[in-house]
Amino acid sequence: MGVTIPALLAARSGCPAFTMAGGRPQLKRSFSIIPCFVFVESVLLGIVVLLAYRLEFTDTFPVHTQGFFCYDSTYAKPYPGPEAASRAPPALIYALVTAGPTLTILLGELARAFFPAPPSAIPVIGERTIVSGACCRFSPPLRRLVRFLGVYSFGLFTTTIFANAGQVVTGNPTPHFLSVCRPNYTALGCPPPSPDRPGPNRFVTDQGACAGSPSLVAAARRAFPCKDAALCAYAVAYTAMYVTLVFRVKGSRLVKPSLCLALLCPAFLVGVVRVAEYRNHWSDVLAGFLTGAAIATFLVTCVVHNFQSRPPSGRRLSPWEDLGQTPTMDSRLEKNPRPAGRIRHRHGSPHPSRRTAPTVAT
Template sequence: MAGARPQLKRSFSIIPCFVFVESVLLGVVVLLAYRLEFTDTFPVHAQGFFCYDSTYAKPYPGPEAASRAPPALIYALVTAGPTLTILLAELARAFFPAAPSAIPAIPESTIVSGACCRFSPSLRRLVRFLGVYSFGLFTTTIFANAGQVVTGNPTPHFLSVCRPNYTALGCSPPSRDHPGPDRFVTDQGACAGSPSLVAAARRAFPCKDAALCAYAVTYTAMYVTLVFRVKGSRLVKPSLCLALLCPAFLVGVVRVAEYRNHWSDVLAGFLTGAAIATFLVTCVVHNFQSRPASVRRLPAWDDLRPAPTVDSTLEKNPRPASRMRHRQGSPHPSRRAAPAVAT
């Protein structure tokens, strides 16, 4: 009912749980992401390379800030885009409620904690969706950085910044007799270039920018698909989702075109971000919907209903008594023994 009073529910654990559990977990995730990204707490694995390998001999494209898709722009888009979309949609949902759905759902109540704190359903939904999104964003960063640290896969421009001394390493240049690389270099001091550039050039798999874009796009597209209600047109939501997918795809193309990542790095990043977003939406926020009302199942002995009765034909058309006696074992009248005659 439109004018019904909101249901109130008292809870004294919501604020301590948010402060001492969820905030602590989010802080640990942020700290771990920072350690993997900006410190050398976890050193990058130094993977070997072949001499004169053309796969890693592309020209150096310059620092990340000089890219056509710089990290600052990507971080701003993956942070502001989904946040504004969810914020505007939840505000519209709060001020312009939709018609009740045919699927029964548990109505969310206003939680009262203490004497002054009230948490309305709209505020709880907003904090829940944005909090889970922030958690997943840093989790995606951790997964991408951990993969880069463990694998140490070189970028396409690795040899341009490594600048190995092939003569000192004993590498012979390619010739007609030996067109391909002839030696695999595993020496840790083979690179004579800048150590910071060499370390950055070893972090290619998976592509972190592609993972963040895929996570943001998948989370937002699922929110648009599952929450938005558009009447009269079936192409509005697919068009919005495709419009969200285009920037993420372009970021992957730019990373490959500028020789910053391989196609395999970009595809691995896309799969990582999309998998994390799908898991969080499906298993954590339950497809952005309230859980359906649970139906109480009765025990087996309480669910027994009286069986349907069928009128017996014996009650409508009773048989003669003689037939009943014959059915019960009495001899047939024609076969009865004759009475004994006295002699």
């Protein structure tokens, strides 16, 4: 038989990255993987980090000064204190969105490397060990780990950029804006509310209307979208899709949904805390959730391709195409399955390429 059983299993599992001669993985030589990582991907990641730092901690992009109505109750909530005094401080949020997905992906890839799936569960296209130069080898588990964590880091800083850019462009006030702004209503010509005028009666656009601390006023103008909600939604969406698409649990249909719902709870609580402490409006939190979830969905589906390998042609093979590439074995019983006799064309003439079997007298 010209085809060995291991080769047949490898072909049916759709994994051309391994040759069954001795069970050793095929090697693919590439001299561009290290220069591409150093001079392209690292540079792009550095640019994204620098831009996020500029938007967050410098005045390179000034915040838009949005006007407000006198005595507007929407922005007159009490000042909740600095961000570090919150029940969900930024340090805790940054630690969770960094460590949680990283540990989940690390454990998932280690489990995938040390406890491989059966041949029937292997993806259609596998990955090869890439050799660059004479010393550097990049195994499939290492490449997957670097790819998924690198894309996650890129998306984390991209989410920060989107959230900060939205805050800088809109300049939406927080619910406690007037408490830190402390405008002089008398100098601004704002009469106090009366039964005849119960609501706000004048829109203030003066740049120097606020007499409070400039740093607090600038921070109170960055409400839309909520950056903490965007980061939590991005981390939760990315991790939940990784758990759903990569983890394989036999015998239970509720393990993965339970893990995903457990990941959603902290993100939802962060949004509730931001609203309850008068740091953001509900619209700010919802916009942050949509921003983070959209970025995570785009990166998972279009960049890392649902955490699976891509076929060389850029598309997945269908099950019928996969079966069509399986090596076949000729059998004498399958060469002429029809009964012995003369095979004729539509017009009745015998087929020129086939011979009739001799009749045997009994």
